[in-house]
Structures are given as C-alpha cells and as structure tokens.
Amino acid sequence: MNMTTRVSRLRGDRVTLAHGGGGRAMRDLIEEVFTDVFRPPGREDQARLTSEALQEAGAQLAFTTDGYVVTPVEFPGGDIGKLAVCGTVNDLAVGGARPLWLSASFIIEEGCEIALLRRIAATMAAEAEAAGVRIVTGDTKVVEKGGCDTLFVTTSGVGAIPPGRDIAAVNIRPGDVAIVNGVLGDHGATILAARGDLALSTPIESDCAALGHLMEDVIAAAPGMRAARDLTRGGLASALNEMAAEAGVTVELSDEALPIRPEVRGMCEILGLDPLYLANEGRAVLFVPEAQAEAALAAMRARPEGEGAAVVGRAVTAGRIPVVTKTAFGGTRIVDMLVGEQLPRIC
Amino acid sequence: MNMTTRVSRLRGDRVTLAHGGGGRAMRDLIEEVFTDVFRPPGREDQARLTSEALQEAGAQLAFTTDGYVVTPVEFPGGDIGKLAVCGTVNDLAVGGARPLWLSASFIIEEGCEIALLRRIAATMAAEAEAAGVRIVTGDTKVVEKGGCDTLFVTTSGVGAIPPGRDIAAVNIRPGDVAIVNGVLGDHGATILAARGDLALSTPIESDCAALGHLMEDVIAAAPGMRAARDLTRGGLASALNEMAAEAGVTVELSDEALPIRPEVRGMCEILGLDPLYLANEGRAVLFVPEAQAEAALAAMRARPEGEGAAVVGRAVTAGRIPVVTKTAFGGTRIVDMLVGEQLPRIC
Numbered sequence: 260m261n262m263t264t265r266v267s268r269l270r271g272d273r274v275t276l277a278h279g280g281g282g283r284a285m286r287d288l289i290e291e292v293f294t295d296v297f298r299p300p301g302r303e304d305q306a307r308l309t310s311e312a313l314q315e316a317g318a319q320l321a322f323t324t325d326g327y328v329v330t331p332v333e334f335p336g337g338d339i340g341k342l343a344v345c346g347t348v349n350d351l352a353v354g355g356a357r358p359l360w361l362s363a364s365f366i367i368e369e370g371c372e373i374a375l376l377r378r379i380a381a382t383m384a385a386e387a388e389a390a391g392v393r394i395v396t397g398d399t400k401v402v403e404k405g406g407c408d409t410l411f412v413t414t415s416g417v418g419a420i421p422p423g424r425d426i427a428a429v430n431i432r433p434g435d436v437a438i439v440n441g442v443l444g445d446h447g448a449t450i451l452a453a454r455g456d457l458a459l460s461t462p463i464e465s466d467c468a469a470l471g472h473l474m475e476d477v478i479a480a481a482p483g484m485r486a487a488r489d490l491t492r493g494g495l496a497s498a499l500n501e502m503a504a505e506a507g508v509t510v511e512l513s514d515e516a517l518p519i520r521p522e523v524r525g526m527c528e529i530l531g532l533d534p535l536y537l538a539n540e541g542r543a544v545l546f547v548p549e550a551q552a553e554a555a556l557a558a559m560r561a562r563p564e565g566e567g568a569a570v571v572g573r574a575v576t577a578g579r580i581p582v583v584t585k586t587a588f589g590g591t592r593i594v595d596m597l598v599g600e601q602l603p604r605i606c
Numbered sequence: 607m608n609m610t611t612r613v614s615r616l617r618g619d620r621v622t623l624a625h626g627g628g629g630r631a632m633r634d635l636i637e638e639v640f641t642d643v644f645r646p647p648g649r650e651d652q653a654r655l656t657s658e659a660l661q662e663a664g665a666q667l668a669f670t671t672d673g674y675v676v677t678p679v680e681f682p683g684g685d686i687g688k689l690a691v692c693g694t695v696n697d698l699a700v701g702g703a704r705p706l707w708l709s710a711s712f713i714i715e716e717g718c719e720i721a722l723l724r725r726i727a728a729t730m731a732a733e734a735e736a737a738g739v740r741i742v743t744g745d746t747k748v749v750e751k752g753g754c755d756t757l758f759v760t761t762s763g764v765g766a767i768p769p770g771r772d773i774a775a776v777n778i779r780p781g782d783v784a785i786v787n788g789v790l791g792d793h794g795a796t797i798l799a800a801r802g803d804l805a806l807s808t809p810i811e812s813d814c815a816a817l818g819h820l821m822e823d824v825i826a827a828a829p830g831m832r833a834a835r836d837l838t839r840g841g842l843a844s845a846l847n848e849m850a851a852e853a854g855v856t857v858e859l860s861d862e863a864l865p866i867r868p869e870v871r872g873m874c875e876i877l878g879l880d881p882l883y884l885a886n887e888g889r890a891v892l893f894v895p896e897a898q899a900e901a902a903l904a905a906m907r908a909r910p911e912g913e914g915a916a917v918v919g920r921a922v923t924a925g926r927i928p929v930v931t932k933t934a935f936g937g938t939r940i941v942d943m944l945v946g947e948q949l950p951r952i953c
Contacts, residue, residue: 277945280948283944283945323653324711363671366713598629
C-alpha cells in the first residue's frame with residue numbers, strides 16, 4: 260500500500276479543453292479523478308474480464324445502456340453519478356440479470372469544477388461497490404463552454420442471467436399481482452424542487468437506489484416472478500402501459516393502495532401533475548403469481564430499499580383500456596401513457 | 607414481410623422535449639428512427655444474448671466505451687454515427703477481441719432535425735453490419751435547445767477474446783517492428799477543413815473505418831503480434847508514448863517512412879500542426895516480431911482499410927526518451943506526448 264500522499268498533477272481547479280485532447284492533461288485528469296477511484300483492471304483501452312456466471316451452460320448475457328443528463332447534477336439524495344450507476348444496475352436487475360460490470364463515459368463542459376467531478380466519481384465508486392458491480396472501463400470528452408450543460412454521464416452494464424430464468428412482460432397472466440417497492444414520485448418531486456424556480460421547499464429526497472440485491476431476494480422468495488420494470492421517466496403509468504401492451508392484459512390499479520407521500524401528492528396538486536407519471540430512480544413494479552405475492556412483499560420489506568413495498572393492483576383479462584385505476588368511490592379512471600413531456604432532464 | 611408503407615407517427619420534422627419524456631412521443635421516435643433500423647433482439651430494456659465465442663473455456667470478454675462529440679456531426683467520409691460504431695469496434699479489435707455487440711446512447715438537442723437522426727442511424731446500421739456486430743440496446747435523451755450541441759453518441763462494445771490470445775503493450779520487445787495500416791492524419795485534417803473557419807478546401811476524407819476484419823487477418827498471418835492501438839485523439843505520437851511507457855522500450859520512428867498525404871503535410875505546415883498528433887479514426891499501430899513483419903504487412907495490404915500499410919519504426923532498448931524520430935539527415939527529434947489540446951471535438 261502506498262502511504263504517501265501523491266501530489267496532484269492537475270493544474271487549476273477547472274476542466275479545460277486540454278483535458279479532452281488525448282495528451283498528457285487528459286491522461287492526468289483520467290488517472291487522478293477516475294482511474295484512481297474506479298480502479299479498472301488492466302491498461303489497454305478495453306477491460307478484459309471473465310465470469311463463471313456467464314460461462315455456465317444456459318446462462319445469458321444481459322447488456323444495457325443509459326445516458327444521464329439530469330439538472331442539477333447534484334440534488335438531495337444523490338447526484339448524476341449515483342443515478343448513472345443505479346439506473347444501469349436496475350436495468351440489468353429488473354430483467355433477472357446479476358449485474359457484473361459497468362462502463363462509464365463522461366462528456367464534460369469546459370469550466371466544470373474538478374472538485375465536482377471528484378465528488379461524482381466517489382459517489383459512483385461507492386454505489387458500485389454497494390451494488391456488487393465494478394466500473395471497468397470508461398471515456399472522457401471535453402466540449403467547449405456552452406457545448407453541453409456541466410456534465411453528462413452514460414453508463415452501460417453487463418450482467419449474467421442464470422440458466423432457466425425468464426423475467427419478461429410477455430409472461431404476465433390475468434390474476435398476477437402488481438407490487439412496487441416503495442413510495443412513488445420522490446425522485447421527480449425532488450428534482451422539481453431542487454431546480455428552485457418554483458420556490459417549493461420540501462423535505463423529500465430522491466429515491467435513487469440500486470435494486471440488484473432486492474431483485475435477487477424477491478426472486479428467491481417468489482421464484483414464479485413474471486416480470487419487472489424499473490420506474491424512471493414516465494413513472495408507473497408509462498411502465499404499466501408498456502407492460503400491459505406487451506403482455507396482452509389490462510392492469511387495474513387501486514387508487515387507495517398507491518403509496519405516495521402527502522408532500523408529493525400536495526406538490527402535484529399545486530402544479531397540476533399526476534404522481535403516477537413522476538419519475539423514480541429506485542423503484543420497480545413487479546408482477547408475481549397471486550400465491551407468491553405475500554412472500555415477495557415480505558422479501559422486499561426486509562430490505563431498506565423495499566420497506567415501503569405495497570400491492571398496487573393486478574393484471575386482468577385484457578379490456579379496451581390497458582391501465583385503469585379504481586377510485587375509492589367505485590369509479591374507474593383511464594391511466595394513459597404520457598403523451599408529451601412532464602419534466603425535462605429528470606434523469 | 608410487411609409490404610405496406612407504415613405511416614409515420616412522428617409529428618413535425620424536428621426533435622422536441624416531448625421526445626425525451628418517457629411517454630408516447632419518445633416511444634415513437636425510438637421505434638421509428640432507431641429500433642426499426644437497428645432491430646435489436648427482444649422488448650425488455652436489456653438485450654439478452656448468448657455467444658459460443660464467449661462460452662469457450664479460456665475465452666475472455668472485452669468491454670469498452672467511448673463518447674463522440676465531433677463537430678460538425680457530418681463530414682466528408684463519415685458522420686458521428688460511423689465514428690461511434692467504428693471507434694468502439696476498433697477499441698475491441700486492437701485488443702484482439704472479436705466484436706460482438708454494441709450499445710448506442712444518444713443525447714439529442716431540442717430542435718435537431720429528425721432527418722439527420724435517420725441518416726445517422728442508417729450509417730450506424732450499415733457500418734455495424736459490415737463490421738459483423740449488432741447494435742442490441744440503446745437509449746435516447748433530449749435536452750433543451752442550448753443544453754448540448756446537436757447530438758452526442760456514446761457506444762459501448764462487448765467482444766470475445768479467443769483463448770490464449772494476449773495482445774497488450776507490455777508484450778512489446780526491443781526489435782519488434784511498428785506498422786500502421788495507412789496514411790496518417792486524414793481524419794483530423796478533414797474535420798479541420800469541414801469546420802470552414804479556416805477557408806481551407808481539401809479533397810481529403812476522414813479515414814474512419816472499422817478494423818475488426820483487418821485485425822483478425824493480421825493476427826492469422828502474424829500470430830506473434832505483440833500489441834496494437836487505434837490512433838485517435840493525440841494521433842500516432844500519443845499512442846506510441848503510452849505504449850513505450852507501458853512496455854519499457856523506446857520507439858524509433860523513421861521520418862521518411864511515415865505515410866502522410868502531401869495535402870495533410872501542407873495543411874499542417876500552414877497551421878503549425880504536427881501530423882503525428884492529428885487524429886485518425888481508421889488507423890492502428892501494430893507491433894510484431896521482425897520475422898513476421900512481412901506477413902503482417904501483406905495481410906494488411908490485402909484489405910482496403912490496410913492498402914496503405916507501412917513500417918514506420920521499431921522498438922529498441924529503452925533510452926531516456928520514449929519516442930524519437932530519425933530524420934533523413936541523420937538527426938533525432940523527440941516525439942513527446944501531446945501536452946494540451948490540438949483540436950477540440952475531433953471525435
């Protein structure tokens with residue numbers, strides 16, 4: 260172990276175009292800010308990896324990618340780096356894959372504070388470690404002032420789906436129970452408040468969380484799990500509309516059962532938003548056979564990221580409308596797919 | 607086969623913020639512009655894949671990523687999509703991996719022309735097919751006008767390194783021969799001219815090309831190949847400095863042997879640039895044992911992307927300077943690593 264404190268070779272406290280030029284300044288930035296924190300294997304421009312989980316007969320490789328452009332890049336409960344790690348881990352996990360490796364690509368605006376990059380890299384390393392994945396390869400580009408807004412991060416993920424596991428929306432059957440792992444809309448409400456142009460002050464934090472461990476626990480407890488989706492842009496409503504269409508079922512939600520904080524409900528009422536469309540970054544909806552619903556709920560509630568788990572509805576024989584909500588007064592409301600844009604750059 | 611012409615559901619000819627919102631407009635954009643062209647497998651948010659090449663005992667998985675921010679996004683010889691596919695294929699190939707799958711993530715500025723996105727998606731699909739890889743998963747984000755510059759693309763790649771193959775800079779030995787697959791600096795010179803603010807008009811096109819097939823042919827002809835790097839930002843000079851440092855050798859170039867077009871040389875003289883630092887996007891430097899150099903050259907010249915292949919120098923016992931050039935007059939020039947920024951947003 261090297262106990263000496265290394266002297267930084269980075270000059271100045273802001274990123275310049277030279278940090279993207281392919282030369283010494285770029286190498287210094289990448290090594291000090293990213294490589295020293297992520298500790299990727301090897302020195303070539305590619306990570307070289309092996310995994311017993313992938314080599315097992317019948318295993319599948321899962322591969323996914325997401326770009327992150329959230330503004331502001333730091334917000335209560337997280338930052339763009341935490342979103343990037345958790346979002347890609349979740350895209351792997353909700354399909355039944357065990358997340359293995361991430362790549363991380365940064366597009367940085369000239370003038371961005373190096374201290375900000377260090378904070379975000381530290382968040383990413385911590386989140387990756389907690390989620391049991393490694394950030395193994397990356398890239399850095401710098402664009403001139405005004406060429407992008409502070410920082411964009413794109414992560415891709417590789418995971419292993421164990422032999423015989425098949426979690427997909429097409430497997431949903433009428434009678435299956437829909438469960439979410441916690442209150443809805445906290446991430447969307449947090450970003451909205453953090454932008455500051457609404458003079459809203461709320462104690463809410465982003466729900467941003469990695470769901471890999473939770474998914475493994477629930478699959479162990481409810482091995483008949485049909486399908487899962489993480490709820491990001493477009494919220495629960497958009498995810499359910501996609502799933503219902505793919506499965507050929509209708510999903511009936513119970514308005515009373517939807518777990519939404521009073522503060523989020525209140526903010527939505529003031530602004531004319533529907534919490535079912537608010538973005539989440541640590542929430543998923545899972546469909547399980549009715550007989551396994553209690554076991555799934557118990558497994559979720561045993562983890563911090565699932566302590567607010569709740570049954571929100573069920574799949575029924577396909578009707579004319581893919582997703583509906585039953586109100587407390589016996590009425591039915593159509594939950595359509597989001598048509599336009601509720602809130603730009605939420606993730 | 608569906609012989610009807612599908613009516614586009616996209617309204618208007620430019621991207622709006624609604625196309626990034628997670629709802630119906632986003633789904634329509636993704637399906638029409640990207641999914642219909644890339645034809646990824648499955649409907650879940652992750653690609654699920656298997657490959658015999660990866661399951662072979664002793665095989666390694668290669669994983670790499672790169673972001674592309676080139677301006678202008680279309681230029682003689684290519685566009686940002688071609689760069690994104692070729693660049694990631696090349697990062698896999700120069701490490702000895704057979705490229706299998708790519709992800710593609712798009713960050714789009716509000717107001718971007720949908721026709722531009724369609725052209726770029728078509729280029730990417732064609733380049734991927736020619737390179738023998740599939741674009742299997744992707745993501746789209748839209749940021750407000752001014753939040754980014756037209757379009758950024760980030761690709762990640764997964765490939766398979768066959769058992770026993772070990773291509774890495776640390777393997778380079780004194781006596782090894784350095785070969786490049788064609789003329790240097792065309793990409794950098796093309797982008798410089800395409801920006802138009804220098805009133806330069808040149809007949810040069812970008813060298814952008816995928817090198818997967820070439821690398822396989824060369825490895826078959828010269829199975830002792832030590833190392834290879836693609837020459838991107840920072841050019842041949844930066845790649846050789848990195849490799850020399852990792853290998854613990856000095857690289858001696860021969861000034862006369864460097865293949866550079868007279869037009870590129872002329873442009874560099876006018877602008878005070880050094881062609882050794884100009885970016886390339888379809889060029890690599892390979893180190894092979896001297897006994898296999900002729901076979902490697904012949905294999906490269908048999909392919910269009912290697913027809914300009916040339917020996918440019920050799921590795922020698924490490925001296926004080928990592929990379930030097932011998933001039934025609936018997937002098938020696940230091941080829942240092944690029945310190946600052948030669949040309950922003952070249953890739």
